[in-house]
Each structure stands twice: as C-alpha cells, then as structure tokens.
Amino acid sequence: LENLWKFWLPLGIKLAGKRQNLSHPLVQGILGGQGTGKTTLAKILILILDKLGYNTISISIDDIYKTYAERQLLQKQDSRLIWRGPPGTHDISLGIETLDKLRQSNNQSSDNLIPIPRFNKSLFNGAGDRIEPEMVSKVDIVLFEGWFVGVRPIAEKVFNAAPPPIITETDRKFARDMNRKLIDYLPLWQKLDKLIVLYPNDYRFSKQWRQQAEQQMIASGKSGMSNDQIEKFVEYFWKALHPELFINPLIKNTELVDLIIEINSDHSLGKIYHPNYLS
Template identity: 35%
Template sequence: MPPRLHPPAAGAYPAALAQRVLDDALAHGCRVYAIAGLQGSGKSTLAAQVAAAGAARGLRVAVLSIDDCYLGRRERLRLGRQVHPLLATRGPPGTHEVALACDTLDALRTHGVARLPRFDKLADTRLPPSRWPQARGIDLTLFEGWFLKTPAQTAAELAAPVNALEREEDRDGRWRGYCNQALAERYPTLWQRLDRLLFLQPPGFDTVPDWRWQQERQAQARAPGRGGMDRAQVERFVRLFERVSRQALARLPAIAELSLRLDAQRRVLD
C-alpha cells in the first residue's frame, strides 16, 4: 500500500502526489489528462503542481479549466431571461461554451498554437481574447473541472428537489431539467477528448461549503478590494452545484480511471 500523503498547511498537495499523477499521465500516453473534483477540492492546485513537475522534466504542459469556458455575463443574463433566472449564475451544466473548450483542447492536442481562455471569477466574466495566454507545442494538457464525465440523471431522479434552493426557486424543475439536458446532450463531445480521468473524491458533499468558502477567502486575499462573495452568498452558490455534485460523488468513482479519496482536510487516504 502506498504511504498516506499529507498536504502541507499552505494548501498544496505533496510533491510525491504530483509526480505520481504525472507518471500516470505519461505511462498511458495521455495528451489530455483530466482532473475532476468538487468545489474547493484542490484540483487547480494539483494541476499547477503537476504542470510544474512536468516542466522540471522538460515537458511543455498547459493547464485549462472548464471554468475558463463559462459563458460571459451577458450570455448568462440572456439565458436567465429566456429560460430560467437561475441560469444567470455561472456554474452548473448549460453555463459553459462547450465548443470553446473542445476547440481549445483540439488545438493543444495537435502541438499547434492555442490561446487559453481565462475567466475572472471575481469580476464574473470571461477575459477578452487579447488577454488569453498563448501556448505552443504542448506535450501534455491538464484539464480540470468539478463535474468532468458526470452522466446526466434520469427523469425520475430529477423529480424531487435536493435542497431548499430547488424547492423555492425551481418548483417546476425547469432549471434542473435544462441543466440535465445540457449535461446529456452537449458535454459528451467534450468528455470524448479526455484521455484519462483522475477523480479527487471528497468524503461527502457536506465538506464542500467549507472548502468553497476557504477558496473564496483566498481569492479575495490575492485581490483585495475587488469584491467577491460573503459566507451566505457562498452557501447559496454551492447549492446550485449540489445536484450534479452528488451525482458526481455517486458515479465518478466507477467512471474515472483513477480515484483518490480525500478526508475533510484534503489529505489523500489512498
């Protein structure tokens, strides 16, 4: 059994884990290696560490998040008016520009020149293309996201609300039905571009609000004066993700090629 790995207090995962993930990607000949994990699980941190480990070995590694492919605020406001008000808030399936993610991964896979979209979460909008970093001749792309390869639910599973937000603001199920249909119809073409999937598996959904609040405070500390969410807003925001997060918890351990169980402090148990 491999040793239990403990991330240091700064929030990073152990260097040994980053090396293991890089070895896993290279051993399977991956061009696009995916890292899934619920909000606040540290998937962006791990992706950055794996990229640094790859660079130390002379590899050109790009990191892309599905969050960077969120629809801009204007597009989401339009969805909020035309379909359901909850779609104005970024997050669930149906609020991403899937074609942008696919095109970017395709460009990275061919060793060509690619511009990497970037989303400013504090400003809640995608940066203009003129501010996207450029990547060229990439050997490995790390693609991270909170619901990668999560399958859609059945109509029966959609029927009952999972929390107060759904009971009060989605009484007819129109919002969750739209998100579920998007998950079923739009995202599989993106999932097909992922060569291998690692799932950072939390002990349960109840840890996610605390993790997301820690993440929010860190983001605000890096950019003081730029706003962001308070604790109550974070709690509400997380509830938008709860349904698909619970589906990911139930289904991804059997779908991902590799799963690593975490405890509430994000220590790796496997």
C-alpha cells in the same frame, strides 16, 4: 512534502508514461467540486511534468465560459442562471476546437501558435469575462479541470426522489433541465483521454471549505460572502448537479475514470484508488 514524494511525483511520472504511449498530446481530465484542490493539483503537476521534459498546460472549464455579453443575454432567457458555472453557461464548441488543435499540435512546428481561451473572474464586478487568449505551441500534456468535467447525464426518474436541497418541484425542474444540458457537453468529454476524480469523503465539506476561504478573504481586508450567501451559493450548484446523483455513479465507471483521490475534511488526502477497486 510527504505528498509530493508519495503521490504527486508518482502521478506525474504516470501521466508522462501515458503520454509516451500516445501519438498525440495527452488530455487528462480532472474533476473536483468547490475546494477540492483541482487548480492546485494542476499547478503541482505542471511543475513536475515540466521538470520531466513535458510541456504541460492547464485549462479550466471556467476558461470557456460564454462572454459576459452572452451570459447577460442567457440570463434574460433563463432567470435561473443567476451564477456563472452551471451547464449551459459555457462555449462548448470553443472547448472542442481548442482541445482538437492541441491534440494535433505535436504534428506542427513550434512556430504554429495555438490560442488558449482565458477568463478573468474579477471583471464586471465579479461576473467575469473572457480576456486575450494565451498563445502556446508544441504541448505534450493538457490538464482540463473543472467542477463537472466528465460528468454524464443520468436517468430522469432519479429526480423524483432526489436528496436535499432538491426539495420543491421548482428545484426538480431545474435539476432535470441541467441534466439535459449535460448532453451538449458529451462531445467535449470525448476529447478527454481519461479522468481523475477528486472525491470528498462527504460532499458537504465544500460548504465548510467555502466558509473558510471567505473568512480568510475578509480577514485579509477583502470583501467576502456571508454564511447565508455561501449557503445559497453552494446549494445552488448542488441543485444543478447534485454530487450524490452525478459523482457517485461516475466513480464506479472504469471506462471513464482512471483514478479517484479521496479528500478529507482538513484537505488531507484519503484513499487513492482505481475504480475497479470498488467492483
């Protein structure tokens, strides 16, 4: 409750103020790795903004995954894409088209419905697939969240001395290829008005958080990953886009990022600041 009054409500009011200064719906990016609470933040902001009179929706980058059939084909072309999620597994044009329609929605009548792509992760034994879109109209604020939303490509030479788990030449090749794939996402990131970054004090917390989440699932009678499976799963994404290489430079970029929220190991909030605080 303390977070609600000290942080979430002021943030909601700030987003509402930003919307008032725009001639189109606000598209606010939210970047956060596994377990940082980006989906929870989006839900809280939707509740607050709706109370303030702003019709708000949340879209995850997961919602624009390529279809199951397309990803099966993709995996045949590149066997390294063993998980959905890394750059290259999304329908970028669908994301651009959706955000474009939403940005134009306040010029249209409430009868004009806009399809919002949605994804069900439980289909095909957890591989997931796209489902019927959600139809919306007259949206004021869009929260676009995901684990690498807004992340930019970096200089290739950085991978010559990359941190673990990027160790072998095969790892470096994968990291370089994923870095190049980010170029395709830049037109999508251009649709964001600004970016909030949920920033763990230590990126390795995400492994600990995943273990806790899986243990809770197993305790409730559901199936969950073993610690060994979690290790491979989390490190796969660190190899694709390592937080030290991609997130650390981004949070210093005052042009792209407007707020950084540090996350402690127990999920409590740490410092909250603007990027120019660092400069």
